[in-house]
Amino acid sequence: MRATVLPKYGDPELLTVAELAMPSPGPGQILVRTAASAVNPVDIEVRSGRAAANVNQPFPLVLGWDLAGTVVDLGEGTDRFAVGDRVVAMSAQMATGVGTHAEYVALDSALAAPAPDGVELTHAAALPLAGLTADQALELLAPEPGSTLLITGAVGAVGGFAVQLAVARGVTVLALVRPSDTVAVRALGAHTVLTDDEPLPAGIADALLDTAGLPGAIAAVKDGGQAVSIVPTAAPGPERGITVRMSFVEQDGERLDRLGRLVEKGVLTLRIADSVGLSGVGATHRRLAAGGTRGKLLVVPALDD
Ligand SMILES: NC(=O)c1ccc[n+]([C@@H]2O[C@H](COP(=O)([O-])OP(=O)(O)OC[C@H]3O[C@@H](n4cnc5c(N)ncnc54)[C@H](OP(=O)(O)O)[C@@H]3O)[C@@H](O)[C@H]2O)c1
Known part of the structure; x- marks a missing residue:
């Protein structure tokens, strides 16, 4: 073969x-x-x-x-x-x-x-890889419905799934993307779109999921909030009582099964x-x-x- x-x-x-x-x-x-x-x-x-x-x-x-x-x-x-x-x-x-x-x-x-x-x-x-990464990182953050979550790289492979999964959980998603991606990220369900040609507003989100490797994005998290990064070379440092963690994807057939059913329902798009x-x-x-x-x-x- x-x-x-x-x-x-x-x-x-x-x-x-x-x-x-x-x-x-x-x-x-x-x-x-x-x-x-x-x-x-x-x-x-x-x-x-x-x-x-x-x-x-x-x-x-x-x-x-x-x-x-x-x-x-x-x-x-x-x-x-x-x-x-x-x-x-x-x-x-x-x-x-x-x-x-x-x-x-x-x-x-x-x-x-x-x-x-x-x-x-x-x-x-x-x-599989991008979906599991997004789902496992979100599980670590466990955002409550109605809470605000900033997702960087929100039209990326992982970020795009994370936006869709978070929206499906009732989370209010703030998405950071390139200026040319604003329409695409709204189509994924993001509620508020921020672009990297503008300064990121401080303290606007309860939590951060950084898929773009932008440690400075932690500035957008409220004091005492949460941050998860999937980019080990660009992990944000802890500050203002914010809990900072890394998430590393793990193989998981059962979770992948659940994600596949979300594709069937149109919650996740490929x-x-x-x-x-x-x-x-x-x-x-x-x-x-x-x-x-x-x-x-x-x-x-x-x-x-
Ligand atoms: N920890 C883990 O287990 C795990 C698992 C999977 C992936 N990862 C890592 O996670 C990262 C994302 O993976 P991926 O597959 O989602 O990659 P991807 O599809 O390339 O997505 C990354 C996205 O971030 C965007 N981006 C980069 N800089 C930005 C900025 N300043 N402002 C706004 N958006 C920006 C990129 O835009 P451009 O294309 O325009 O640069 C791209 O859309 C990679 O570093 C990967 O190695 C880690």
Whole structure:
């Protein structure tokens, strides 16, 4: 089977398509034929070597943390899914060594959930990592209905899901975006739109969810409020009695199942920027790193055929 492999840390051009042995599902695992996987910022961190301290696998590495696809085989004792099921899954590639930019992926069935009905299977690959990150960060903040939450990077992959999840909880969402994104973030349900060409008003929000890596955004939080960042390199310092925490995404098939049902209900929308084949992964790294991408970049193995 084909996969996009990284032979050593370095530039995106190192990512090439190679023939690898077909994975075999172990006990409790499913073998998935990948319809699509998503490209996430963490893939750039791993590929460049900036995350090398957290990567414990030998080269060549297969990158990619999430996928949508069809179950084609079951390991011993696997009863959560049947052959033919459409699934989505997140595998923390850095920790598990299981990358998803491949035609076939074997992973623990507990990491997977039924793919949402009513959307293309390839598009469902936009959900797992970004959706789980948004939901877990919000759970940490636990904003009350009617409270005000500032979300930075609110049209980003994580920020966009966070806006929709927070609005669905009855939270009043203040969204910080680029000036060109005001219409898009209102469409996601944001109540108040702030742009990064204007100074951020001080003390306007009960809580902050920073997905854009803007530690200064804590100024917008009221004294004694809460802040959660998902960007470890840009964590805000504690000030004015504000509780500051980091949130790191964890794989969670059951939570992913709940998120999939929210997609079916239209609470969460899947935003796709573009789809490339396995041979196009390197180009997506350059594109994502440049900024300005709106919606997920997907890797669709069938596009190479
Ligand atoms: N802790 C975790 O477990 C975890 C999980 C997932 C992601 N992350 C991290 O979280 C961050 C966001 O991930 P993502 O997938 O959502 O990335 P993304 O889709 O690129 O979203 C980031 C958004 O922030 C916007 N932004 C950047 N600077 C801004 C500013 N000054 N004002 C307003 N908006 C600004 C970006 O706009 P432009 O494109 O115009 O720059 C983009 O829309 C990344 O750093 C990623 O590494 C962490």
